[in-house]
Amino acid sequence: MQSPSSEASLRNVTDKIRDVSLSGETNRLVVGVDFGTTYSGVAWGYTGSPSEIHVIQSWPGGVNLTSPKVPSKIAYEKDGIKWGFQIKPFQNCIECFKLCLDPNLRPPDFVSLPNIYAQLQQHEKTVQDVVRDYLQMLYDHTITMLTRSLGQTFVENTKIEFILTCPAVWSDRSKNATLQAAEGTGMAKSCKIRLISEPEAAALYTLKTIRPKNLSANDDSCFVVCDAGGGTVDLISYEILQTEPLQVKESVTGTGELCGSAFLNRRFESFVKERLGSTAYFAMKEKTKIAALKSWEEYVKRVFVDGEDQDVFPIQFPGLPDDEARGIDCGFMTVTREEVQGIFEPVIEEVVRLVDGQITAVQSKGKRVKSILLVGGFGSSEYLFMRLQNKYTDILSTPDNPDVVLQPVDSWTAVVRGAVIRGMETIVQTRKSRYHYGVKYWEYYDENIHSEEHKYWDTTREKWLAENQIKWYIAKGTEMSEDESIAFPFYITFEDHHSRVLVDELVCCQETFPPKCIDSTVKTVCKLRSDLTNVPKSMYTKGRNSKDVEYEGLHFTMEMTVLSASLLFELSVDGVRYGEVTADFAT
Template identity: 80%
Template sequence: MNPAGNSELTLTRLLEKARLGEKYTAQIGAGALGLGSQSPSPGLPQHSSGANNGAGTGAGTTVDPSSQRIIVGVDFGTTYSGVAWGYTGTPQDIHVIQSWPGGINLTSPKVPSKIAYERDGSPPKWGFQVKPFQNCIECFKLFLDPQQKPPDFVSLPNIQAQLRTTSPSTTPRTITDVVRDYLQMLYDHTMVTLTRALGKTFVDNTRIEWVLTCPAVWSDKSKHATLMAAERTGMARCFQIRLISEPEAAALYTLKSIQPGNLQVGDNFVVCDAGGGTVDLISYEIVRTQPSLQIKESVTGTGDLCGSAFLNRRFEAFVKERLGANLFYAMKERTKLAALKSWEEYVKRVFVDGEDQDVFPIQFPGLPDDDVLGIDCGFMSVTREEVQGIFEPIIQEVIKLVDGQIQAVQNKGKQVTSILLVGGFGSSEYLFTRLKEKYTPILGTASNPDVVLQPVDAWTAVVRGAVIRGMETIVQTRRSRHHYGVKYWEYFDEGRHDEIHKFWDTTREKWLAENQIKWYIAKGTEVSDDKSISFPFYITFESHHSRILVDELVCCDLLIPPTHITPDVTTVCKLRSDLTTVPKYLYSKGRNSKDAEYEGLHFTMEMSVLSASLRFELRVDGVRYGEVTADFA
């Protein structure tokens, strides 16, 4: 085609055993560092025409439900996931699901991202249904992106072994199957919740759209894998499924919750979405505040695996080093549970450096008193410096990421005015304080002293923002994560092309150069949902040639991308275009020296770079023809 031109029981898992037997309302988990406000009990959406009179059926309203939509946001997380929903008739009301199967009387805005398959083929357990010490699969989301190295406490071979031993057939499940099964159970529970809140008639007669979140730094293939897994669930029966990057979703919610007077056109801010597994960042600029808020990406996103789950692992390592391996492994389960519970719900949430408390007692019931080990009456005394030592390496990783975003914005001649801290780890008092201490002297001014902002609902900011995205478009433009182009051939030129790429075209009887690349989108270029990028092509066919074309979309992250295929160039996907529906009159005709007739066609491949996905169309003379499918395999 030519263009026109391990088995060991960990303290973390022991913690859940204690939680399942208790009845209280709290945010839970490795990603939770602070209590959050509870959502109001959801009721039937209130239409703009007045109050509803129907008991969950929409009766008494004058608004046609078909003109409105239910937006469901899914924050599919590494350690915990959340679901929220809203109704376009009352866009200010966003309801976060708080009750989950297996949770008993426990309420939480998040559910563990865990799934346990039964050997007898019975339905799998998920979330809070998975009991402590039960063999289960967790952190499986990370394996959707093979380019991201998982943490050392997550083993793909162990997961694969579980999939082989619990699969009902000789063909083992894949990670994508696990993601699909988990999302299916999220879907089923969400639909039960919506029906209970709104009534079956209303739900059955209202369009439902799903907005799933994923890390901004994931590859296009991994984002596509997430979308494909969702499309293999009941979500496919709904009106639409979309993806949005996690920090973008967090930004939408946080900005909507800020008083308009605090936002100024031209302000640049960094969103730091610190979760249980990943920390994801993107910077944005305020484009306008009236009549509606509009923002655009300032620089491309970054991220790494340095979430709060790593604090739990560092705490375990600290305890093991203090007690010694023999005593650590000999501890009873209830002792480990109590210890991690004290760490999770007391120290990790409330620790703030600089306060008067110099020693933190952590429960270790059953351990004998030992002055050397610092154990007295079933408590281990941990000093402020020791707690800080557990936190600090993770804090430094986050600061390194924030520094990178600030520097990137400054490299464009602009200044960051604020940092929005969200996510489970983003609720940490210590992380908030450390960022505030570091960046207030650098970025703060007399008129803007509050540089680091931490919303009340930091743990649910992402899932709430996903619902907002379904309601309205706030992000005007984004920055391309890579250089994007297509692989093609062109007429061979001795001065420009390597002989290794030279081949003979029997149709047009010309020497051509293959494996060349035409770059259409430069890394960092502004892109938007409503503006596509056109790849113009010219293709020749003989009568026996297939009208199903296969093109190759490639990407590169070098400062200056190469003009031909090299190891630095990665295939994003293969694009399959069906040209059989293109009318014959749109083809040109030609004949070569062997009297072989051929046809030529000028067409464009159009790509839209969305928040967390790519969309393709094929057009001839501005008219859409056929179908373009992207194969990310």
């Protein structure tokens, strides 16, 4: 059921739709999809009424439950796919599969990758297949809800643009894998899918809604966005360029780790195992474990504050026999405030370390942090808010800026709402590159510079060359704009029988000082395939070697644009675009 305010908002949208259809203007629907580790969400808006964002609250299998998020779970049954709230307690399913998209990140202890891959093998699915199937379920339900709200005729005849969120800490390859999975659904039916990083989306929503009065343009102040979710915690710092219309830019390179609220659940399980002993823990019925975890989630984790008003927390363990030594009485386990704090603290400390790193990086640029914006599911935690407030108020507050840590009311849906805002307008003007980016290339061999292992003989040019060298074009921390591209100049020689389809390798490095040639710190981002078959022969230079073999040479440029969570490539010769560049992110 829609709330009165939601119903009024929907009436405003339908009125705008009617007005636009009469005027002949073209608008579109923008759908934000927050594909999360533990929960996912969908929100939508209409460009004809950009201030109104609607979050989907009802889901298949949810009966009368309303929730702004749906579990990121999927099961392959004989009668078809079950997902989200359709998956019942004790039902075998695949979960946390999002983390498999980035194998470079070490998964948390509670995620068993072998178990996930065994389930994939059982159903003859790849990780990409499962992600695609889950996103297809989200897409189908979204279209159903849009049709219910706006009517089938309007939905079928209106362009729908999907903005998909992903962790900022993910590699370019993992972001591309997410995009490819989404493109395998109906999301790309009428508009190209766009990606946005989760903390950037959260920042857009937070700034547009709470408009912190202490933040202004043209000074040295910045704000840190801490997007604390179920699996990942991402941080990015911004400074305001102008307030009307709102425009911001990244201040320093963003950071993040796998240290979300799901870690608290696993620490709670470890605590219970230690309290009961391994034998009793593993003998406990699965129903008892699930009831205990639900009790922990709803009555402790979400509301815990380290205050003196509550010293003990009773947690349901139905069916467990009374045991005074282990604190079990009438189906409840008594957990002290100090014990709950012990479960929280290691995870909280990891978040604090990340915030400290952002503040230090901002200060190293001669700027100061005025506010910390706390968003995400874990970001709505009272204890996390209190810990950050207690630590940073004395450090960052001033008489005219006493409230340093800000926590918007809708922090759990800040990311998905921000994705919709991104589809409506461009607020972030520049971003900081998280890596050094460059290309593998060859150059003439010099024994004083190059290693012998990289030396090889070029039969066409009849010269010794050094391979596996790197030309770095983008430095880590470089300010990047979507309106500007980075040019990678190339020179290549062909004999007549050589293919005009080239393969170049884009590489990256996170080290402060990147190496000059390939080593263990350099990672391949993707293989770039450039099709030069349409370049006119007049653009080539000609040469002939000592064996009277004729060859052609071509100078061309590859241009790369860095977006919020993706890369775009184009190829040109003398400023004219020719052919096509495709990026192969496969391993």
